[in-house]
Amino acid sequence: MTDSRIEGWGRTAVQGKELQPDNLEQTPPVLFRGLGRSYGDSSLPPSANPVVVNTTRANRMLAFDGSTGLLRAEAGLSLLDLNRTLLPRGWFVPVTPGTQFVTLGGAVAADVHGKNHHVDGCFGAHVRRLKMRVADGRVLECGPDLERELFLATVGGMGLTGQILEVEFPMVRIPTPWIWQESERVSDIDEYVEKLKEAAPKWPMTVGWIDCLTPGKHMGRGILMKGRWAHSHEAPSRFPSEPPNVAFPIEAPEWLLNPLSIRAFNFAFYWKHLPRTMSGIVSPFSFFWPLDFVKGWNRMYGRRGFTQYQCVLPNEAGPGAARRFLDVLTRRGGASFLCVIKDCGPESAALLSFPRPGISVALDIAIRNDTQALVDELNEHVLKEGGRIYLAKDTFTRPEHFHAMEPRLPRFLEVREKWDPQHRFRSAQSVRLFGDAP
């Protein structure tokens, strides 16, 4: 098989071989990847041995208990497939990220979080069992009460501890497949953060978008969304129809996203929400996965692609942390199309899990010549605030910054060393950040 371009979602790429076997039990001991929705280089193979196994053909459900919701499935099963099958029957995943194009293996390896993080934690917190193949070829099971150390390093471990073959976790019963949503226009970042915290005890799901271009008094004005599953007396009796998806037609030219067009988008988004608060029933598709409507929207960023910068600013950083972050960003003129802000609940026991109590900020940044400098500056700021970044989104962080942000890292590397002393499972990201041989 000839080499081809293997891309992360932000379009950083390596030339290599992407195997896509039917059977995950017969694969070489190399990195696994799912649907490649991590933005940076986490799912890309190292350049010197550029072979990666795509798991998406291993997509069988292996057991589903219709009374408890306990599901066991092959690691390449996507949330899209899962929701299509089980949402109509009243079951939902315990945690979903902002896209359905994610595999179970990817959800575990990045320990993904969703709008319910402040209540339910990350995906990994719900996992009962993983079936894995480790570096010496053994296939074994692990979980919170079995090979716990391996389990805690694998959840959030970005594929570096071994190959996840199967995942077992309980699906959650929902009253209807519809969402009751209340959304609110908020006039600046401080008010936004306050409202987010206020909403946390009352709403199981919260998230919001802010405008991070407008400086000064209105900096960080935005829309805060709060939701819960609708009760049967408020919801339509029909099943919400899956929206037709349109494909982003072209690889956009670089000028498409410029400060002016981004500003116009942010302006429109804010003022579309004319009344201060709105509420009502919405479909789970628009509530959870609004970006899934447009297939291949990453092409909007053109050939050079983009990166997502996501960090968490811990509660210990004190009030105003979000504003200080935006100050740094706007001073640099870092224009972002999307800026998503959400509060995080307690930290997981998983060794490299991203969220911790505080405020998570995520920005999409088109790659330009100064992107490295921008990320460096943001990282230095986040480091000062005691925060950290999310590996599943990262392309530009320097190892010294990451090491300084992650006091948990030595522990993770120690466990990894024990299970994979030769670093068979390594990625372009682990070469960049953990000093693995390319």
Place this chain on the structure above:
Amino acid sequence: MKRVAVLGATRGMGRALARRFAERGDFVAVLGRGDDEVKRSVADLEARGVPGTRVVGVPCDLEQPESFKPALEAAEQRLDGLDTVVVTAGAFATQEQLERDPALAAKVLTVDFANTVLFCEEARKKLLMRGGGTLCAFSSVAGDRGRSPVVMYGAAKAGLSAYLEGLDHKYRREGLVTVCVKPGFVRTGMTDGLKTPPFAGEPEDVAQVVLEAIDAGTPVVYAPPVWRAVMTAIKAMPRFVMRRVKF
């Protein structure tokens, strides 16, 4: 509601099609080799199927013709009847591999033609004995015209297509409906590593097209449907042009 036996349901287009059957409440027998693979596919169909759908696993190996009759019998018995039989199982190798390795060539030719026909013969007898039913087999666009990248594989599929057409002419009035599926290039394990041509399809799209064809009793179906037009053009090409182009 149908009672369907699928040989080849463990992977690829057969897996996708078996899911469609189970999801709408049809009973499905997974015919295949390798206990574990069959078991896992049965579990998948059970989990995805409408609650109450019956799914069973039955051993059957396309390389072993003596397994055909007992497999169909077991399927009939365990599903309390049988009205539809689907064969997606098949083998593929590139023309280069087949030219290099006569043993492999013998296997592919036997599995894709002789044994598939023998399996269909058992299915024909079983269905006719029950008063009729639908027999759906996966041939290929590769059987529509002799082409240089698929000389032998295409020949086996051409034979299979001809057999299926004959069957349709002979037995439709007795209640045996034959559906010959001609997939174009579809992204499955079978084509993994091959260069993807234009108009490549996904197994899920093929499954939908084939499900409709089985329900309607369409004798020949191209999947994805655009391949009908592609093949019309290829069939119309004069030989001297065909000889020159590389497909």
